[in-house]
Amino acid sequence: MRNPLSAIVQCADWIGTSVLAFEGNSKDVLLPREILDEYADAAQTIQLCAQHQKRIVDDVLTASKLDSDLLSIAPVEAQPIAIIKSALKMFDGELQKSRMELRFHIESSHRKTSVDWVHVDPSRLLQILINLMTNAIKFTQTESRRKIAVYLGASLERPKGSNSIQYLPKSSTYPSLSMIQAEV
CATH class of the missing domain: 1.10.287 (Helix Hairpins)
Structure with missing residues (x-):
């Protein structure tokens, strides 16, 4: 292979x-x-x-x-905007063919923090984004209006409470995409 x-x-x-x-x-x-x-x-x-x-x-x-619970996550200094754009670029042809609209929004919370580089495992983040994009395309085929919106926000403070963050999409027509939970 x-x-x-x-x-x-x-x-x-x-x-x-x-x-x-x-x-x-x-x-x-x-x-x-x-x-x-x-x-x-x-x-x-x-x-x-x-x-x-x-x-x-x-x-x-x-x-x-x-x-064996040995799969490693290797966080390195990376730019989340570049990772997201790279993931979205892979779908250009498919989105054009299916006449699906894609928008990438950088939220004001990200701009206010001036965060450009973060510690993240780029390949794992890329895999998550690709899986979400693939599911969004696959499970909205029967919709009359097909649109994907990707939002990026940031915070300088660690979330309070449990050791997980819940990300809620702005909107979703696919039930399983209504909430994504990621462990910190």
């Missing part, structure tokens, strides 16, 4: 690099600039999806750690 995945990553990287090589040589290009930009964007999406698939393969290979 890893060898085909590596080939996908390498080919997407080559495509992206090749398209970017035309930046300064537009007289040699027979394609309109917007098509080249779309190719570069598609190559980047392939790379993001392949990276995510690699993480899934790695997680499957370590599934035995789940049974």
